[in-house]
Amino acid sequence: MVTAYYHDDKDTPENFTDAHNSGEPVSLAELEKIGVLYYNVKTTEELDSLASKRNYKNRDVVNLNLAAFNNDIEAYTAKMKQFYKEHYHEDEEIRYIVEGEGYFDVRNKDDRWIRTRLQPNDLLILPAGIYHRFTLTSELKQVKAVRLFQDEPKWEAINRDLGKNSAARTEYLETISA
Numbered sequence: 001m002v003t004a005y006y007h008d009d010k011d012t013p014e015n016f017t018d019a020h021n022s023g024e025p026v027s028l029a030e031l032e033k034i035g036v037l038y039y040n041v042k043t044t045e046e047l048d049s050l051a052s053k054r055n056y057k058n059r060d061v062v063n064l065n066l067a068a069f070n071n072d073i074e075a076y077t078a079k080m081k082q083f084y085k086e087h088y089h090e091d092e093e094i095r096y097i098v099e100g101e102g103y104f105d106v107r108n109k110d111d112r113w114i115r116t117r118l119q120p121n122d123l124l125i126l127p128a129g130i131y132h133r134f135t136l137t138s139e140l141k142q143v144k145a146v147r148l149f150q151d152e153p154k155w156e157a158i159n160r161d162l163g164k165n166s167a168a169r170t171e172y173l174e175t176i177s178a
């Protein structure tokens, strides 16, 4: 089951996979206000129907853990760093957890980090243009997730340090300013 709370902002390069729970919970309604949608999806049929309703035609499965990198710690660490670097995408991001768990952090309107912890059957939709980041949890260090794509699988991250405000970003900001 999903849990969401404000991140305590006490990250270090050594402890970023820890829970970092500030103790201030965040409701699903609050997430919805910034365009982040959560669904509990129990069956493949439910997943298929959600995908077809939103016109998603493709999907793949990612397995993220050290073993998936043939125990190459450097390659694994580089991937973990890449996912944890604050970024947005030009397209919506949908992730469905099959095994293990992971943290998806999203920025709220005031630029505070909200941490969501996703476990099996949890599906999260991040709108195009929202700044976010991902990490495994210290407890499990493993996730198997379905990535849904409307068209061909594509993963292009626009890192925040680039300061690029493309149309996706500008349009997203308009949707949450109301």
Ligand code: KMT
Pocket (backbone or CB within 6 Å): 062, 064, 083, 093, 095, 102, 132, 133, 134, 143, 145
């Ligand atoms: C993203 O864009 O942040 C990701 O795809 C995270 C990894 S999905 C388990």
Ligand code: NI
Pocket (backbone or CB within 6 Å): 087, 088, 089, 093, 132, 157
């Ligand atoms: Ni992303």
